[in-house]
Amino acid sequence: MGSAGRFEGRTAIVTGAASGIGRATALRLASEGASVACFDLADAVHDTAAAITGGGGQALAMTLDVADESAVATAVADAASELGPATVLANVAGVLRFAITHEASMADFDLMMRVNVRGPFVMCRAAIPAMLEAGGGAIVNVASSAGMFGQAYNAGYGASKGGVAMMTRSIAWEYVKHNIRVNAISPGQVDTPMVSTIDFPEAMDWKLMRKAMGVNGKSLAPEEPAALIAFLASDEATAITGAVVPIDHGLTC
Template sequence: MADGTRFEGRTAIVTGAASGIGRATAQRLAADGALVGCLDQAAAVEETVALIREAGGTATAASVDVRDEGSVAAAVESVAGELGTPTILANVAGVLRFAHTHEMEVAEWDLLIDVNLKGPFLMARAVIPHMLDSGGGVITNVASSAGMFGQAFMAHYCASKGGVVLMTKSLAWEYLKRNIRVNAISPSGVSTPMTGHVDFPDGMDFSLIAKTMAVDNKMLAPQDPASLIAFLSSDEASGINGAVIPIDNAVTA
């Protein structure tokens, strides 16, 4: 249940806010009282801002390419200038692909590493100075169950999300004494526009990806990981740092 005072007066930045988990996270943080900077390349990020404002929240949009240092810096400064110093960061932006590794284009490998791993690094790099200036903050990265174990036809995706897991732990240690908490969530399949438009390579053996699905094949709703991100961003989770929390309907149990 949303709490309109949970993040009262605090500024949050959410990447990938145009749809899916990112949009749900931006909406949830705003419903909990945060001033939300909604970042995405897609024009639909303006729809997210409109939905938040219609619900009585405060939000602004900024276009960003999370792969590009200059774009990230400009977007963060834009949000800080309009809404105030960001002390909450949710790195949600990501891309998903399946491929036979021996047929995988190098450009596709680079895309997933750049968006899924370099993106959270660049965002953290840009936001952490603001957090240090304000006395602390919270970063939540979206990893994946595919970053917790090997997954066929997803070498690039697993590598990127596995990197997010260890980057999260590294940052948690590095900023432990500077009042910045860094955690990750590890969702399994989530019903989003991205997962609804995934292409599978010819000849793919679907039995090899069976372990990524829960027994009842239940897909998470975007609001499920969004609620967990909101909790981890709150003072209620003040003792949780460096954690990678599964939200996967027992996939990794």
């Protein structure tokens, strides 16, 4: 890690960096030269930063709630002080809860909206001023195939990720003249701790889940969406903004 690459001399912030896609993204950006500020609510975020610094890269870890406006503002400022102002932001933090609608917990619904929608908005709001001052930057959000078409037992999560997709397009349009690109990836099923620990409804009808599993039922490794995030954040994607890019083995084609 720390070798010259597409992000040499740049600082990136990655949320959800303790595990899954977020950890893979932090490691990928660091491997291409970025100094990485790793944000997550889980203490394991320190392990991600340690993996980067242990490989010769630059990183710091901060435990925080990405939907907490005050905590985020402080963390972004602290990261800029230690690593330099961030011109790359990867909003990966997310939560998933399955439920049939009439039995769904409103606490779970509110949590998904807080982390999955408010979180990226708060992060963008805090990170964009430094990008404006730097003359540009790149933001990559994580939507989901669940936000692109209806999936059973997924009304709350799907609504939150559909919101991420529209937020991405709106913010991209606002800053297109300021050289700040804003895109999202839309993964299908990914082998992550978030997915492996899902508490499915007891009376779940698995036939209704076939649509979400796709034609071949393949899952993604976290490194696959991380690679797409890195591409969209890089100068190789300078003509791409406002895009929501599927990475789902053809699930949404």
